[in-house]
Amino acid sequence: MNWTEVNRFFPDASPLQYEDECRDITTFASFQDSFTILDREAGERMLDLGQGFMSYWAIISGEYEIIELNEDKLTVRGISSPYNGDAPLAWYYSFVPEGDIVDDYQELTTQFNSLVWADEFDVDGAPNPQNWGYDLGSNNGWGNQELQAYTNSFDNVKVENGELIITSLINEVGDASYYFDNITLSNSGQTNSTTLEDFEGSVTFGGFGGASATTASNPDVGAANGSSNTGRLDKPAQAEVWAGIFFESSGPIDFQATPIVSMQTYSPKVDAVVKLKIEDSNSPPLNDGSPSVFYEVDQFTTVENGWETLTYDFSNAPEGNYDRIVLFFDFGATGQNSYTSARIKSENLFEFTYGRVDIKAKLPVSQGTWPALWMLGANFDQVGWPNCGEIDIMEQTGQDKTGVGATVHFPNSEGTGPSFITSSRPIENSEEYHVYTVEWRQDEIIFAADNEIYHRVTNVSELPFNSDFFLILNVAMGGTLGGLVDPNFTSDQMVVDYVRVYQ
Structure with a gap:
């Protein structure tokens, strides 16, 4: 039996909020029921997916708590651990057997018929500079753990x-070595520190x-690091994206007293996770054999072929007798993978309020590619995200190429972080041309694919x-929605026939 996801609730939802406010988003999933159900001693029932995912948006791997399971409905609760070290978040998902929901899409009747701006991409060369500028570089993963660097090269x-052709490329695949040294522990104020290794x-x-x-010998003895010896991690080209190393401490480490960890690193590339x-x-093992009590934090390299100090905050780590340090360099990439792509935008060139946007595009099919057609508030530089607002006309995850999604992002009511409302739908042959539309009205924002409303x-x-x-067109690699990149990836493209704006 396959299951179809019918609703989903946002992070930090209590069970009562879930019952009262869960939105019907009628989204698409391709979820086989060959999962494993675990009965815990405390009476909890857990659904174990291993490293798999449940649906287009249910992208937490591992175990979910089963809230309800019968022949007509499955409801689960998952816990995600944000990569930046924030506290874990709770997510709720409901599924019904596939076929219980009929895709009966309404046609969009537009309020906007006057063409006010367009790019038909009818002049070969670089994108028209009167219409498009570029976002460049890696920008520490663009807030999403993305793996690519954006360029304005014709290759991309x-x-x-x-x-318009946006091409994601792998630049190099080879053996890579990373160095690490002088791991220290300190209190929150970093007034006292001790050397761990x-x-x-x-x-x-x-x-x-x-x-x-x-x-190994220090590859660059100098003012930044005068040590004779360091640790060296070797990651061959054929290594898994999650490849790493570990070592044991001489005894349990008190991360309540000394939660700040500093480590010197030497990397052949910037923006490596x-x-x-x-x-x-000594905690009970998970299904993959790893300890069940753990905590992890990500940082990014900012120096190429030179020493720098990365700092990690473990203040939110759960209680435990921590005695093992695990290191991953360039997490999410095999060997010394380096991806490039492109992100073009109409910022300061064309900006507008309300209207209809039609974008005719073919999407990449490779695992790990994350194409997006979207808009960002023109006051982004002044107020930042999410206060500026974000409208995702279309984005597609790197793990499910049979569907597309649409989302709006905005600040939550407390003003302490982001909220979002999202939905998705199946789409046949996404590598062929489809027209993705947002109808942005004063009282409603409507999303459609091939003129069929789905959000x-x-x-x-x-x-x-x-x-x-303003408008943004890009293809990211990996990251929160791209996921693991196909280890055999070399290149893929998003092709856009036109962008048209009506008011």
Whole structure:
């Protein structure tokens, strides 16, 4: 039996909020029922997916708590651990057997018929500079753990034969070595510190996923790091994206007293994800054999072929007798993978309030590609995200190429973080041309694919969707919605026939 996701609730939802406010989003899933159900001693029933995912938006791997399970409905609760070290978040999902929901889409009747701006991409070369500028670089993963660097190179973005072509490429795949040294612990104020490991003596390392480690000579002795010896992690080209190493401490580490960890790193590339994980090696094992009590925090390298110090905050780590340090370098990439792509925008060139946007596009099919056609509030530089608002006309995850999604992002009512409203739908042959539309009205925002409505959001004056926005077209690699990149990936494209705006 397959299951179809019918509703989903936002992070931090209590069970009561879930019952009262869960939205019907009628989204698409391709979820086989060959899962494993675990009965816990405390009476909880858990659904174990291993490393798999449940649906287009239910992208937490591992175990879900079963809230309800019968022949007509499955409701689960999942816990995600944000990569930036914030407290875990609760998500709720409901599914019904596939076929219980009929895709009966209404046709969009537009209120906007006057063409006010368009790019038909009819002149070969670079995108028209009167219409488009560029976002460039890696920007620490663009807030989403993305793996690519954006460029304005013809290899990544060009207009050819009446089409805009955005190409994601892998630059190099080879063996990579990363160095690490002088791991210290300090209190929250960083007024007192102690050395956990300086690698000047003998250290016993373990490795997994194809990675290995040893002590090695310092590759760059100098003012930044005068040590003679360091740790070195070797990650071959054929290593898994989750490859890493670990070593044991001499005894349990008190992360309540000394939650701040500093570590010197030396990387051959910038914006490599350096994940530092702490484990209680004596806690009950998970299904994959790893300890059940752990906590991990990500940082990004900012220096190429030079030493820098990365700092990690473990203040939110659950209680445990932590005695194992686990390191991942360039997490999410095999070997020394380096991706490039393009992100073009109409910021300061064309900005507008209300109207209809039609974008005719073909999407990439490779696992790990994350194409998006979207808009951002023109006051982004002044108020930041999410206060500026974001309207995602279309985005597609890297793990499900049979559907597309549409989302609006805005600040929550307390003003302490983001909220969003989202939906998705199946789409056949996304690698072929489809027209993705947003109808942005003063009282409503409507999303359609091939003129079939699949998502509606009420717009009110309190939301940031009543002032100018600009357009963005891009393809990301990996990250929160891209997921793991196909280890055999070399290149893929998003092709756009036209962008048209009506008012």
